[in-house]
Amino acid sequence: MRTLIIDTLTKIGEKITVSGWINTRRDHGKIVFFDLRDRTGLLQIVIGPALAGGIRVEDVVSIVGTVSARPEKLINPKLATGSVELQAEAVTILSKSAELPFDMGQPQLEVELPTLLDNRSLTLRHPTSRAIFTVQAELAEAFRQSARSIGCTEIFPPTISASATEGGTEVLPIDYFGHSAFLVQSPQLYKQMLAGVFERVFVVTHIYRAEPSVTTRHLVESIQLDCEISFIDNFSDLLDAMETVYCQTIKQTQEKCTQQLELLGVAQSLVTNKVPRLRMREAQQIIFERTKVDHRTEPDLMPEDEREICLWAKELHQSDLVTITHFPTKKRAFYSLPDPENPEVSLSYDLLYKGLEISSGAQRVHNYQQLLDIMTSRGLNPDNFAMYLQSFKYGMPPHGGFSFGLERATMKLLDLDNIRKASLYPRDLERVDFRFSDSSK
């Protein structure tokens, strides 16, 4: 019967079996120390050289031994189990490891990004890598819980679509039994259709964008978390729901993952109960006054504007989040609702987090004829959107929604310098597990 490492603290004097990977091995003549690693932590093993034999790092073992308290002066305060160790009496090797290509035993994994990814099945085992994905799992779960708390039903829409729906970024084509089909760039159209069925829906799903360039913040395949809610009274209703979901998601993740944040040396994000809101033009005015750089006639915020207005929010509102609204209608997707008071701008928003957009959304056009007119004026063929338009033909309530990328949110929450570090097996222009060589074309 296996004892998990974290449970050894309550087993002093008992003979137990622990199982895991050899994280480090230190030979001191007549005595050998292992740090054994399982999913709950590390445990110091004290073992004789004969018993330790040729066991090496990353070997998978089961060890029978007796738990003992460490002498006061040998307690390791950096380790959750630092007050105990195991006196090994028998070892079973479950699986041997080859020699590692680099040292995995340091507190930080000091390898370059290509090495990190070329050896992904190995490097993910490092405690700092595992911490990133423990936080990511909690982000997804916290999102689901907060989406449910505002009445959303979970949906499972398809990722294969018959038409390239949104334009803008590139799509990935697939050969579908000889028909042309595409991988969706977002669950946008399906979540709207299903908001016409369940009123409020959420989805955690895969999206695909054939980004033609390599950046630190884009992936070809990523996980998107989406909500769409119907029967909103106005744009404010939507922003309230959106900010509630994001604030709850970030707060809950930080609360559940204090250990991981500490291990990664990341400060808690500032999440207030009231996210500051600015219209895009107001944000540009504030930036102009702060920096004397005049972007007041630009049709969108530039990356440096996003960073500057986040500094403003942090300084003046103690908030790492800021909501920017009313982007020009022509800069947003066809389904964004033009502001009835000024159709040049749309009831759209971006949520910025530590200097970068992590979420965008809008109130949507819900009137069938208005939607047809907008599509036609943008050169879209309504026939290609027949299933989507069916929802509007048969009565669609006022609605709107929001979405964010799981990897980007993980990256920003943890101050990572590249989104690839927030994706288990990242897909980009150059890599599907391994970097493409010309011969793989």
Added chain:
Amino acid sequence: MRTLIIDTLTKIGEKITVSGWINTRRDHGKIVFFDLRDRTGLLQIVIGPALAGGIRVEDVVSIVGTVSARPEKLINPKLATGSVELQAEAVTILSKSAELPFDMGQPQLEVELPTLLDNRSLTLRHPTSRAIFTVQAELAEAFRQSARSIGCTEIFPPTISASATEGGTEVLPIDYFGHSAFLVQSPQLYKQMLAGVFERVFVVTHIYRAEPSVTTRHLVESIQLDCEISFIDNFSDLLDAMETVYCQTIKQTQEKCTQQLELLGVAQSLVTNKVPRLRMREAQQIIFERTKVDHRTEPDLMPEDEREICLWAKELHQSDLVTITHFPTKKRAFYSLPDPENPEVSLSYDLLYKGLEISSGAQRVHNYQQLLDIMTSRGLNPDNFAMYLQSFKYGMPPHGGFSFGLERATMKLLDLDNIRKASLYPRDLERVDFRFSDSSK
């Protein structure tokens, strides 16, 4: 401020606003009755002909009115809100509907499957359709909760892969920046790699199988729910974990969805604490004794065998589930562990539910050299599996796992006659939202 329909029960005498779709309209001369539908149910609206005007079925409206108790003899016991009604005083039309192509107001939606799917954005609104997907959402959530209860971490592996990994069923190719890539047929290899990182993992993800024929139980795109657990002591450990997860998932779903099961006229599944287990050869012997049909030398169970052994489990063990183990090694995927006591059979299983396989899995090969040998003997090129093999090269614990399709589980739980009814927007050989015409080739 909108009141949800289910909350009208506690608002007798109050003036409120309700919003939703007109589910039915009945004109009785000087008085008109609407059934208004929102996500919480149906409510009878009493309204004058002038106010009712040209409002028709599926129009989206907000109605201001006063809630009144219905006279005893007019109480409708079939409706959750059958003891109240709303006396309408004002109506706002939020969105008009076109005339419906068929009647949506009956308790059962009497349309053929192609009509159901051609009008999917509309037909999903019917209460019986919504009930199916409420159950589906609960199945996924119950699975996550029970996977977490056995210590699994949620993972988000990719769906784009560089090699067609499993063979057998057909793969969907994609054009990946000029490189050849495929959509995964299962998260199998990635969940194993990640069981080498987190020990125990679960995933809810999209899978793709280019099924070349149209059947009632296969889809091209579906949702798969997977677990993989490390440091199992033996095959029994794995079966215990698998049966725990499935029994908890089905039980919790049935408990939370009693209303939906009632609406759909479905009996609760028989889920016992002890799922009967048989080796494949034992099952064939029992079937032979029961039916005199001799399949005792067949290398697999046939569909009629699955049905017969499920009858046996129900009759003798009061169980709608039965676990069949030890299928011939050559009939299972390369990563299935041959039984050390008899390598001709593998430590694999199928879980049968009401006559159909809903889950399969196995203990896996975890020894690097054994895995290489098996791959080579099956004609697989280890170079195509380099990232997968990396996990084994650097120490992989004994492990195994299980998986099931969300749509198939929904279909069986609800006794649906076609898996397409358990998929929001099903993808098959003939259809992506709409049935392909030759011109779409």
